Amino acid sequence: MRDELKIPGALQPAAPTKSFSEGLVRGVLEGDFRSVARLITLVEDGVPESSAFLRALFPHTGRCFTVGVTGSPGSGKSTLVDCLAGHYRGLGLKVGIIAVDPTSPFTGGAILGDRIRMQSRSLDSGTFIRSMATRGQLGGLARATADALMVLDSAGFDIVLVETVGVGQDEVEVARAAQATLVLVVPGMGDDIQAMKAGIMEIGDIFVINKADHAGADRVETEIRTLVSISTRSDGWKPEVVRTVASEGLGIGSCAGAIERFRGFFTASERGRDRALQIQRERLLELVRSKVLLDLMNRPGCAELVDALARRVVSREIDPFSAADELLACVCGSPGHPRETT
Amino acid sequence: MRDELKIPGALQPAAPTKSFSEGLVRGVLEGDFRSVARLITLVEDGVPESSAFLRALFPHTGRCFTVGVTGSPGSGKSTLVDCLAGHYRGLGLKVGIIAVDPTSPFTGGAILGDRIRMQSRSLDSGTFIRSMATRGQLGGLARATADALMVLDSAGFDIVLVETVGVGQDEVEVARAAQATLVLVVPGMGDDIQAMKAGIMEIGDIFVINKADHAGADRVETEIRTLVSISTRSDGWKPEVVRTVASEGLGIGSCAGAIERFRGFFTASERGRDRALQIQRERLLELVRSKVLLDLMNRPGCAELVDALARRVVSREIDPFSAADELLACVCGSPGHPRETT
Numbered sequence: 126m127r128d129e130l131k132i133p134g135a136l137q138p139a140a141p142t143k144s145f146s147e148g149l150v151r152g153v154l155e156g157d158f159r160s161v162a163r164l165i166t167l168v169e170d171g172v173p174e175s176s177a178f179l180r181a182l183f184p185h186t187g188r189c190f191t192v193g194v195t196g197s198p199g200s201g202k203s204t205l206v207d208c209l210a211g212h213y214r215g216l217g218l219k220v221g222i223i224a225v226d227p228t229s230p231f232t233g234g235a236i237l238g239d240r241i242r243m244q245s246r247s248l249d250s251g252t253f254i255r256s257m258a259t260r261g262q263l264g265g266l267a268r269a270t271a272d273a274l275m276v277l278d279s280a281g282f283d284i285v286l287v288e289t290v291g292v293g294q295d296e297v298e299v300a301r302a303a304q305a306t307l308v309l310v311v312p313g314m315g316d317d318i319q320a321m322k323a324g325i326m327e328i329g330d331i332f333v334i335n336k337a338d339h340a341g342a343d344r345v346e347t348e349i350r351t352l353v354s355i356s357t358r359s360d361g362w363k364p365e366v367v368r369t370v371a372s373e374g375l376g377i378g379s380c381a382g383a384i385e386r387f388r389g390f391f392t393a394s395e396r397g398r399d400r401a402l403q404i405q406r407e408r409l410l411e412l413v414r415s416k417v418l419l420d421l422m423n424r425p426g427c428a429e430l431v432d433a434l435a436r437r438v439v440s441r442e443i444d445p446f447s448a449a450d451e452l453l454a455c456v457c458g459s460p461g462h463p464r465e466t467t
Numbered sequence: 468m469r470d471e472l473k474i475p476g477a478l479q480p481a482a483p484t485k486s487f488s489e490g491l492v493r494g495v496l497e498g499d500f501r502s503v504a505r506l507i508t509l510v511e512d513g514v515p516e517s518s519a520f521l522r523a524l525f526p527h528t529g530r531c532f533t534v535g536v537t538g539s540p541g542s543g544k545s546t547l548v549d550c551l552a553g554h555y556r557g558l559g560l561k562v563g564i565i566a567v568d569p570t571s572p573f574t575g576g577a578i579l580g581d582r583i584r585m586q587s588r589s590l591d592s593g594t595f596i597r598s599m600a601t602r603g604q605l606g607g608l609a610r611a612t613a614d615a616l617m618v619l620d621s622a623g624f625d626i627v628l629v630e631t632v633g634v635g636q637d638e639v640e641v642a643r644a645a646q647a648t649l650v651l652v653v654p655g656m657g658d659d660i661q662a663m664k665a666g667i668m669e670i671g672d673i674f675v676i677n678k679a680d681h682a683g684a685d686r687v688e689t690e691i692r693t694l695v696s697i698s699t700r701s702d703g704w705k706p707e708v709v710r711t712v713a714s715e716g717l718g719i720g721s722c723a724g725a726i727e728r729f730r731g732f733f734t735a736s737e738r739g740r741d742r743a744l745q746i747q748r749e750r751l752l753e754l755v756r757s758k759v760l761l762d763l764m765n766r767p768g769c770a771e772l773v774d775a776l777a778r779r780v781v782s783r784e785i786d787p788f789s790a791a792d793e794l795l796a797c798v799c800g801s802p803g804h805p806r807e808t809t
Contacts, residue, residue, distance in 0.1 A: 176788040179786070179787075179788060180786050180788050180789070183783075183786035183787070183788075184783075187783065398781070401781050402774075402777050402778060402781050403777075405777040405780045405781050405787070406773055406774065406777040408780075408787055409773060409776060409777055409780070409787060409790055409791055409794060410760055410763075410773065410794075412787060412788065412790075412791035412794075413759060413760065413763065413791050413794045413795055413798070414756050414759065414760055416791055416792075416795055417755060417756065417759045417795065417798075418752060418755065418756055420795075421752075421755065431748055431751060431752065432744075432748065434751055435744050435745075435747040435748040435751055436744060436747075438747045438750075438751070439740070439743050439744050439747050441525075441526075441529065444521070444522050444525035445521075445525075445747070445750055445751060445754060446518040446521060446522050446525075446754065447522070448751055448754075449751055449754035449755050449758055450758075452751060452752075452754075452755045453755055453758055453759065453762075456755070456759075456799070457798070457799035
């Protein structure tokens with residue numbers, strides 16, 4: 126099977142052997158950082174075997190709380206995430222950080238991740254840090270992030286902070302995969318950012334006004350409180366608004382307090398359970414979306430079929446929708462026998 | 468069939484009748500703006516019938532040139548797009564603008580689109596303008612944008628400018644769906660933006676230094692020219708760098724000149740054709756990704772199956788991967804008979 130595997134844009138890791146697999150799962154369950162990192166790489170690459178690993182880990186999940194942190198570039202997400210991680214470490218918790226970087230589809234995101242992390246001062250060696258990026262179209266960043274969260278959950282992490290770099294749809298989906306969503310805003314943002322609020326308002330469980338020592342903090346807080354007061358969420362949670370100056374470590378306690386209150390709401394109330402259900406529903410659909418392409422590319426001859434069909438579309442012999450139908454038939458067909466195209 | 472259609476997060480338009488369908492296709496082919504707008508709405512909503520419309524339009528496509536414009540918030544994308552549209556209108560061309568707004572998944576993006584467009588001064592009534600946003604997970608913004616481009620192509624538009632609002636993975640994919648990609652940079656951007664360059668460098672066919680009258684323009688131009696000089700593109704195109712002050716209409720001619728040179732490369736050279744092939748390859752995979760979810764949700768009982776499976780995952784009776792397998796089997800199963808789950 127492995128010989129036919131072709132994932133465009135992804136390095137092909139060596140095929141896991143049985144003893145490697147067992148060792149890896151055991152290592153993750155024991156909380157070994159290296160095992161966790163290795164499995165996340167397999168998950169990120171969309172290696173078919175990774176779902177077998179995740180199935181084995183699933184019974185050991187369900188205890189970790191995940192917090193997504195989103196906001197526009199320059200709002201200080203990494204600094205706040207570092208501060209929160211330091212706070213939780215101080216409480217003796219096992220903390221993970223995932224920095225999701227969908228803006229570097231070609232570099233693999235490691236450069237940015239390293240760059241950010243070199244600046245971290247508040248982090249000790251007991252914090253697991255990982256940057257993730259999409260690897261071509263096959264991956265599905267929301268899917269890969271959700272899988273990575275499951276790995277960390279099974280490895281005994283108490284809390285995982287998921288930081289997104291961009292501000293697009295993909296990041297919103299990533300943030301929604303976490304149980305709590307923090308939205309960072311800063312005083313004096315440009316028009317584009319103001320316009321984004323409409324969408325971001327609806328995903329924020331907690332709004333953090335960072336750089337609250339800058340001019341305009343009162344104004345942006347008034348704006349957000351106004352928007353929060355007029356919006357009604359179906360789950361009944363009233364989003365909190367807190368102020369921080371993350372670069373100086375100010376307001377971190379009150380931010381963590383708001384997270385704790387939301388966690389209580391999320392885990393204890395009926396409506397919180399509705400939200401857990403919604404997260405799983407979206408995760409399932411995302412898994413199906415990802416799976417269909419992985420299945421497709423894993424079938425012998427299907428990569429060539431994609432090429433052949435693309436050629437026929439370019440030469441206008443076939444329209445793209447009929448071509449997509451042929452590909453989908455290939456996914457649903459019997460393994461090893463993609464439908465012939467001429 | 469239509470009675471069972473459930474697309475979460477999407478308004479359900481009335482089912483198109485046969486005469487409506489014929490009228491719509493004819494209207495689009497005649498270049499009627501209202502017909503174009505209506506069909507794009509159907510496409511955006513992921514209405515199953517929309518692919519039949521697109522199939523009918525496909526033979527009439529292939530003439531339009533599409534230009535994606537991307538860059539970070541505040542770089543002046545809309546202003547540049549307006550200027551370019553004005554330039555092409557002055558040449559007597561039929562111009563379309565699609566403003567893609569993946570950051571407003573909940574508001575439908577219309578608010579932002581209108582806000583931006585109210586500021587437009589350089590546009591006459593002969594320019595077709597449309598904002599697009601994703602409607603829940605089913606849509607697939609790259610897929611919807613590619614479909615909308617096909618509609619405009621068949622309606623006789625000479626050039627379509629696709630402007631993206633965000634800077635994430637989704638926007639990169641949208642920009643790549645266009646034939647030429649312009650990347651806007653402005654002098655004096657923050658660290659986050661600098662970091663993004665790694666990814667953005669590889670998608671830009673033309674780099675536009677906008678707000679070139681600001682301090683730091685020379686420095687950013689030097690940086691970009693350095694990066695361009697050391698990067699080798701597989702298609703052999705050497706990205707051009709131009710300067711504009713879009714707010715004052717400066718540099719628009721030289722920007723249009725660069726687009727024209729890239730167009731020549733794209734349409735005439737062997738390597739340009741390779742790129743056309745790559746665009747179609749990605750479009751096919753995206754179509755399959757979108758189609759599988761649409762097919763799923765259109766099967767009677769499948770929305771309920773998604774719910775039931777999500778519930779079982781939350782109560783830990785089944786892992787998400789086995790649940791996804793069940794859903795995928797439902798897509799591949801015979802219509803109207805999703806596999807039972809208990």
